[in-house]
Amino acid sequence: MRVRMAPSPTGPLHIGTARTSLYNYLAARHAGGTYVLRIEDTDPARSTDDFERDIIDNLHWLGISWDEGPQVAGGDDIGPHAPYRQSGRMELYGREADRLLETGSAYRCWCTTEELDAVRRDQETKREPPRYNGRCRHLAEAERAAHEAEGRPSVIRFKVEPESVRFDDLVRGEIEFDNALLGDFVIVRNDGMPLYHFVVVIDDEAMGITDVIRGEDHLSNTPKHIALIRALGYREPRFGHIPLILNADRSKMSKRKSQTAITAYREEGYLPEAFVNFMAFLGWSPGTEEEIFSLSELASRFDIAKVHHGGAVFDRDRLDHLNGVYIRAMTDEQLALRVRPWVPEAIRDDDLLRLVPLIKERLVKLGDVPDLIGFVWEPDEVVAGWYGPELLYPKKGGPNEARAALEGAREVLAELDDADFSADVLEQRFREAAEVAGMKAGDFFSPIRVAVTGRTISPPLFASLEMLGRDRSLARVDDARGKLTQVPA
């Protein structure tokens, strides 16, 4: 089995492309087949090196590796079927176009865009299917010769025979189309650039692709490909069309309505293993109630025949949940390593490791780290700027209760020496102080929490104080007391 993924570098790696890539990868790994990466850059106007790099980098990030193809952007191709970039195969496309011309399966067309538009408009008003009317197909020899002598640029059109085409789709079963509805489509532009439907078929043949697994949006294009394959005398691969990933409104997932770039998710701090797990379940399930799978587990379980037929809405809540599951499953050491890019360099590795337990079970995405424990490394005055005096009031209480708690906290902190400055000791002392103040523990802790972390929601208070150390804790409590002096009782 040889499968391929064929992204075009006209944008950053799209989630749909990534999922198709994943399914191809899983199918190949499951069957012990070969997985090929091919860059479809036949649209020079829209293709860029940056996008190619984005695609390759993010595929690597997801852990999807290929056996043949460019291993790095702009790098050398690896594999016996090079080139793996369409721009490297121009000569072959030209030869195959000539062959089609010679065998009479294709013909030159001189119709102008204006003429074509006019025909299309006419068809629309007459409610006919919009397709090429075949004018140049029936050109007399003399007219053809005249056009060619004139030297005006022409496109090459493929002659579609009015026959019915059927194939056995790997995920959907038997599908039948009537090619009479198709119309002769263009395979080479008037500037000589070959078009997608044409090159995809040539490339797949050249690379010995046996199974074409792609998005459902290509289902309707398949009869064109099959017609081309037959005219060219190629061997017909199996086709499998996987369901689309959808926006919340159930339309095809698009940049306009959803975040589609894999990079964006990566930058937010989603874990590649969680993302892969999530994508795999968008249209596939093992048929059991298990749901946590590594890439290699997925490969051993994956079955293209069990892929769903209907589209799947991208559900961010579910992704968040899965990401949290993977984060919680990590050791503190692993998580510290992963979180490093989101933490200031000034934070030492051993301090970071001490921070991790405070946030592990409340972390959804790695990028949320600064939000959760930024107070540890932010300067006191910055943290003080995060809240106003009224945030210091306990839920049931006002400035007086806040003052009492802060006062009590000050005393406790002031009398502790550094050796005693641990979460356990702190908790014990603070609870005693709450009692002395005649306050419920929760109400007593609340103003202190805000003073120290700048937020009403934070990691456990005493561990936070321990991390911060005595002096900074004291300073923050004093900052808070200062804020309260401006407020009348």
Place this chain on the structure above:
RNA sequence: GCCCCCAUCGUCUAGAGGCCUAGGACGCCACCCUUUCAAGGUGGAGAUCAGGGGUUCGAAUCCCCUUGGGGGCACCA
């Protein structure tokens, strides 16, 4: 408009004629735990399996129609 595909809780899905008074997960709502928030635990609401006809002793599962949704019909990929 034409062609093709699809249709189980809000979402992702289990389900390949009797095991289904439809299971799980996310989300939601309670309660428990608890220094906040999470995490965790327990429980709950939530799908007349889009609707209608068949086939069958029996249908979420098979067939047909309707409806709804999606995709495709480029000198884009």
